[in-house]
Amino acid sequence: MSSPxxxxxxxxxxxxxxxxxxxxxxxxxxxxxxxxxxxxxSLFGGAANIDEMDCRGEGFMGLTLRLFDHETEDWSLNWSSSRSGKLFPPVFGRFGADSRGEFHGDDAYDGRPVRVRFVWSGISARTAVWEQAFSVDGGRSWLDNWEMRFTRRAACGTL
Known part of the structure; x- marks a missing residue:
């Protein structure tokens, strides 16, 4: 069961x-x-959160706003980049009993409509993995195109 x-x-x-x-x-x-x-x-007692990512070497920052819908028990994940200053269309989903989260939505890439999939996995106290894939055939096949491997920082620092 999904939770805030x-x-x-x-x-x-x-x-x-x-x-x-x-x-x-x-x-x-x-x-x-x-x-x-x-x-x-954390925000809203855990039912919302924000992360800010500093990709200084790439010349941009990213931000994700996650919101838990208490009625549907789904999360919406909303991404923005400092390059555009706009929110991309959200993806929606939840975590399963296996602690793997899968989230889907619709967007466009280079003018082409795409189905988007985010997957959260490999979650531990010190690690997590996020993966993105796009589908141009309505979700029948997927092309993985971005992976982020997270390692908890030993000491708090500044972004």
Whole structure:
């Protein structure tokens, strides 16, 4: 059963190793890697949270607002980048009994409509993994295009 405390594991400071395709829809696209730092904090007694990610080496910052819907018991995950200053369309979903979270939504990439999937897995006190995939065929097939591996920071720092 989904809970307003599903993301409690994520509160605090993290080092982040990114791996993403240069072209999110090209399975032959090269992967690029970079690092970031992230901080997540709780709102609404755990039923909402925000994380801010500093990708200084890439020239942008990212922000995710997560909101728990008490009626549906689903989460909405809402992403924004300092490059655009706009919220991307949200993805919706929940965590299963296996502690794996799966979230889906609709967006566009380079003018093409895409189905978006976020997956949270590998969750422990010190680690977590986030993965993004796009589908151009309504979810029948997926292309993984971004992965973030989170490692809890040993000491609190600043972004």
């Amino acid at each position: 405390h599903d993301f409690d594991f994520f509160f605090g400071d993290w080092d982040v190793a990114h791996r993403r395709r240069k072209d999110f829809l090209d399975p032959a696209s090269e992967w690029e890697e970079f690092t970031a730092v992230s901080r997540c904090w």
